Amino acid sequence: MAKNKKNSRSMSRRDFMKGFGSGVVGGSIMLQTLHAAPPPTTGTFKDESNRVELTLKVNGKLVQTKITPHTTLIELIRDKLALTGTKVVCNHGECGACTVLLDGRAVYSCHMLALDAHGKEVITVEGLMQGEELHPLQEAFIEKDGMQCGFCTPGQIMAAQGLLNEHPHPNREQILKGMSGNICRCSAYPKIADSVVAAAKK
Amino acid sequence: MKSFSYHQPKDIREASNLLGDNWQDALLNAGGTDLLGLIKHDIEKPDHLVNLKAVKDLDKVRYQEGKGLSIGALVKLNDLAAMDIVQNKYTVLAEALQETASPQLRNMGTIGGNLCQRPRCWYFRGDFDCLRKGGELCFAADGENKYHCISGGGPCFIVHPSDPAVALLALDASVTIAGKDREYTVPLHDFFVLPEDDVMRENILQPHEIVTRIHVPDLPSNTRSGYIKFKERDVWDFAVVSVAAVLRMGSERIEGGTMAFGGVAPKPWMEKTINDALNRMEVTDTNLDSLAQIAFTDALPLAQNGYKIPLVRNLIKRVIRTLNA
Ligand SMILES: Cc1cc2nc3c(=O)[nH]c(=O)nc-3n(C[C@H](O)[C@H](O)[C@H](O)COP(=O)(O)OP(=O)(O)OC[C@H]3O[C@@H](n4cnc5c(N)ncnc54)[C@H](O)[C@@H]3O)c2cc1C
Ligand code: SF4
Ligand code: FES
Ligand code: FES
Numbered sequence: 290m291a292k293n294k295k296n297s298r299s300m301s302r303r304d305f306m307k308g309f310g311s312g313v314v315g316g317s318i319m320l321q322t323l324h325a326a327p328p329p330t331t332g333t334f335k336d337e338s339n340r341v342e343l344t345l346k347v348n349g350k351l352v353q354t355k356i357t358p359h360t361t362l363i364e365l366i367r368d369k370l371a372l373t374g375t376k377v378v379c380n381h382g383e384c385g386a387c388t389v390l391l392d393g394r395a396v397y398s399c400h401m402l403a404l405d406a407h408g409k410e411v412i413t414v415e416g417l418m419q420g421e422e423l424h425p426l427q428e429a430f431i432e433k434d435g436m437q438c439g440f441c442t443p444g445q446i447m448a449a450q451g452l453l454n455e456h457p458h459p460n461r462e463q464i465l466k467g468m469s470g471n472i473c474r475c476s477a478y479p480k481i482a483d484s485v486v487a488a489a490k491k
Numbered sequence: 492m493k494s495f496s497y498h499q500p501k502d503i504r505e506a507s508n509l510l511g512d513n514w515q516d517a518l519l520n521a522g523g524t525d526l527l528g529l530i531k532h533d534i535e536k537p538d539h540l541v542n543l544k545a546v547k548d549l550d551k552v553r554y555q556e557g558k559g560l561s562i563g564a565l566v567k568l569n570d571l572a573a574m575d576i577v578q579n580k581y582t583v584l585a586e587a588l589q590e591t592a593s594p595q596l597r598n599m600g601t602i603g604g605n606l607c608q609r610p611r612c613w614y615f616r617g618d619f620d621c622l623r624k625g626g627e628l629c630f631a632a633d634g635e636n637k638y639h640c641i642s643g644g645g646p647c648f649i650v651h652p653s654d655p656a657v658a659l660l661a662l663d664a665s666v667t668i669a670g671k672d673r674e675y676t677v678p679l680h681d682f683f684v685l686p687e688d689d690v691m692r693e694n695i696l697q698p699h700e701i702v703t704r705i706h707v708p709d710l711p712s713n714t715r716s717g718y719i720k721f722k723e724r725d726v727w728d729f730a731v732v733s734v735a736a737v738l739r740m741g742s743e744r745i746e747g748g749t750m751a752f753g754g755v756a757p758k759p760w761m762e763k764t765i766n767d768a769l770n771r772m773e774v775t776d777t778n779l780d781s782l783a784q785i786a787f788t789d790a791l792p793l794a795q796n797g798y799k800i801p802l803v804r805n806l807i808k809r810v811i812r813t814l815n816a
Contacts, residue, residue, distance in 0.1 A: 339496060358497035358540065361527070381531065382524055382596060394569075394598040401523050401599055404497055405542070448595070469726040470593025 345406045347372070348416030362398040362406050363387045366413055374414040374443050378472075385471030388444040388451070389413050395451025395470070414443040417450065425491035426450055426484070435484030437475035445471050449485045458489055492531050498541045503669045503701060509541045510699045517541055519701060521565060521604035524596050529609055532616060534624070549603075549703060559709040564603025564702045568655070569594070571602055581707060583716035583735050587658035590720045593727040603702045606656050606666070606682070610649035610693060610757075611729055612639065622647050622690050636793040638731065641800060643756035647686035648793060651693060651758050652729050656683070658718050660759040661735035661751035664707045670700040679705075683758030693758065713739050713746070715814045719806050720753070730754040732799055734806040738814055744773040745811075755787070755803055762786060765807070774815040779808045 340355040347370060356365060363380075366372050366389065375398060378386035382400030389398045390412040398411075417424035426446050429435070436442045445468065452459055452467030459467060464485050473481060497520075500506040510517045517539035520526055529535040543549055549565040554576045562571060571577055572588035591597060591605065609615070610623070612631060620626035631639050631648045639648040660679050667676045682694050696702070710716075716737040722728035730753045738748035748769045752760040764785050772778055783804035790800055 339494060341497060357494055359492045359494045359530075361492070381528055385593070385595060388595055391598070395595045396599050397524075397595045400527050400596075402497075402520070402527070402540075405520075405523060405544075451594070451598075466589075467594055470595040 341404065343404060343407055345403075345408065346410040348412055356403055358402065358404055360403045362389070362391075362396075362401050362403045362411070365403040365406075366398060366411070372413050372415050375447075376440055376443055378440070383472075384441075384444075385448055386441050386444040388447040388471065390447060390451055390454075393451070393454045395448045397470075412447075412450075414446055417446070424450075426453075426488040429488035429491065430481075430484045433480055433484040433487050435477060435481045437473075437477050441471060441473045441475075445473065445481050449488065452485065453489060459485070461486075492527070493533070493536055495530075495537050495540050498539060499545050500541065500543075501545050503546055503703060504671075506541050506543060506546060506701060507669060507671045507699045509539065510701070512698050514698050517698075519543065519604075519607075521601040522567070522599040523604075524592075524600045525604060525608040528616075534609070534616065543701070555709075557709055560707040562602055562705040562707070564704060565601045567598060568592075568600050568602060568605060569597040572597065580710060580714075581658075581662060581716070583661060583718045583737055584655065584658040584707070586718035587654040587720070587733075587735065590718065590730075590733075591654045596727075602655060602705060605653050606659075606702060606705070607694065607696065608652055611652045612647075612649045615649070622686075623649070625691065632793070635795065637795040638729075638754075639793055639796055640756045641790040641792045641796055641803075642760060642787060643685050643758065644791070644793075645687060647690050647757065649686070649693075649757045650730075650754050651683065651756070653759070654718070654720060654730060654733060654753060656759045657730075657733055657751045657753035658716075658735045659705065659707065660761060661716070661737045661749050662707045662710075663737075663749065664705055666702050667704040667706070668696065668700050669703045670697060674703070676706070679759070680761070686757050710737070711739055713741070715740050717810055717814050719810050719813070721802060721806060732802045732806060734803065734810050736810045736814060738769065738811070740815070744771055745769055745815075746771065750807065750810075752803060755790075755799060764788075774811060779811060782811075783808055 339357055341358055343356050344353045363377055366375055375389055376386040377399055378384045380399045382397045387397050387399040388395050391406060392409050426449055448468055448471045456463050464482050498509050500509055518535060518537040520540040520542045543565055549563040551563045552566055553561045568588050568591055572585050578585045614621045614630040615623050619630050622629050629647050640650045664679045665676050666679060666682050684695055718735045720730045720733040722731055732755060733753035735751045739746040749766050768782050786804050786807055787800050
């Protein structure tokens with residue numbers, strides 16, 4: 290059941306992007322696997338069109354692109370890279386829906402400039418899966434019913450991964466504190482906490 | 492969001508030159524967690540952003556016995572909070588950092604940016620052309636002022652939003668500022684300004700000036716310190732009132748100490764009478780009650796925030812009891 294849910298969702302999303310996404314998926318983006326992103330450079334980043342070069346890793350792939358400096362990280366992820374698993378709710382750093390990992394730590398992708406991720410590694414919810422295998426956190430959220438409408442879930446899962454990176458075996462207090470930057474409008478909090486506990490045991 | 496060009500200078504001098512002499516032209520971007528909110532709301536409209544990430548040493552923390560702690564302005568709040576020396580020696584700072592914003596914001600926000608964040612007054616953040624934005628009126632004075640200041644106010648009544656600043660003030664910290672042609676260090680106490688001195692800025696910085704480091708003196712080994720933040724929700728929220736205490740504990744009594752307060756004034760606040768009274772004070776119920784009674788006697792609450800006086804008085808007692816336990 291879990292697997293079907295995942296397959297049908299991710300397939301249809303990918304197909305959707307293939308079919309209709311060319312307008313938003315920038316032509317200048319290169320996706321290829323490399324091991325290291327370059328260190329930050331100095332200077333003024335501006336060409337005639339005020340677009341600047343950006344290099345970072347997203348879900349293990351090197352991304353080299355040109356963006357306007359006021360592009361936020363979530364705009365890069367969703368609009369340019371077409372990774373729409375990460376959601377935007379408040380767009381003001383207040384709810385956690387847009388949480389991704391930056392060099393292993395949870396950040397709000399709506400509230401930072403994409404340029405501030407230059408030379409760093411971003412992991413989105415799509416990057417947690419190993420091929421078609423669900424990540425233990427994703428499995429735990431399904432097993433423990435850690436969601437109702439599911440809209441906050443990608444952010445909850447990424448915040449949980451950030452927490453587990455810091456505390457592989459968190460106690461209840463660390464879980465409550467570590468997850469406190471993520472709001473759930475459906476108030477699924479007890480089951481979200483249970484899901485994190487279950488994932489930590491995997 | 493408004494567009495701007497982005498600069499990444501290699502040293503402070505270059506950064507300062509890029510910032511120039513006009514708040515409207517260029518602004519520093521550290522973690523961006525406050526800045527992006529301000530730009531998204533059209534409160535700041537910079538043409539240029541200057542990023543400090545390529546400037547060396549600003550992300551380093553050093554501790555030297557006898558000299559204390561030196562914190563680079565770009566150190567992330569969570570990195571600072573996680574340091575053993577901060578947790579063990581500068582507990583009040585660790586506790587204030589852990590109470591700041593949310594885990595994600597602490598992974599993004601820097602200590603320099605935190606000290607320089609703009610106020611949270613809802614008129615300032617909203618679509619109101621108030622005094623602090625160059626307008627004619629303070630809308631809070633006769634408006635919704637439940638969260639505004641009880642001391643140091645007029646003609647604007649903000650509270651300073653930073654938690655770490657309150658802890659740093661109680662720790663007698665100072666900040667180093669670098670500008671176009673000079674570098675200088677001032678006590679944190681003199682870094683922040685009241686609206687009566689400058690209604691449009693919260694600190695002494697000129698547009699071309701940059702906070703580079705924060706220094707915290709070393710502490711005697713009998714120091715105990717703590718931070719209590721009263722907020723309306725259990726998860727992230729700005730302080731309604733907060734209290735930082737740094738006390739030197741003798742065997743029978745407090746030898747001396749300092750307290751600082753958040754959520755009560757346009758800048759992190761201290762009261763000399765309180766610090767004086769802490770001198771050789773024995774921790775008894777009677778003494779705590781008298782201490783609370785002399786606290787904030789000069790406060791001038793607005794229509795909706797008189798509750799902050801008993802609140803801050805109770806927090807003073809609570810923090811001393813906790814540290815004395
Ligand atoms: C939802 C939310 C909740 C929050 N809750 C709290 C809270 O409970 N307690 C609290 O203390 N804070 C809170 N904050 C504020 C947060 O802690 C600050 O936004 C953060 O610390 C700012 O750091 P930054 O590096 O992101 O600064 P930026 O956003 O990059 O900069 C902030 C401002 O300071 C200037 N600046 C940055 N660095 C320097 C420097 N070195 N020298 C001179 N000027 C500089 C910038 O130009 C800008 O005007 C909250 C913020 C949000 C969005
Ligand atoms: S308190 Fe200050 S920031 Fe708020 S409305 Fe009044 S002048 Fe503006
Ligand atoms: S969408 Fe980024 S924190 Fe709400
Ligand atoms: S499950 Fe609906 S918002 Fe969290």
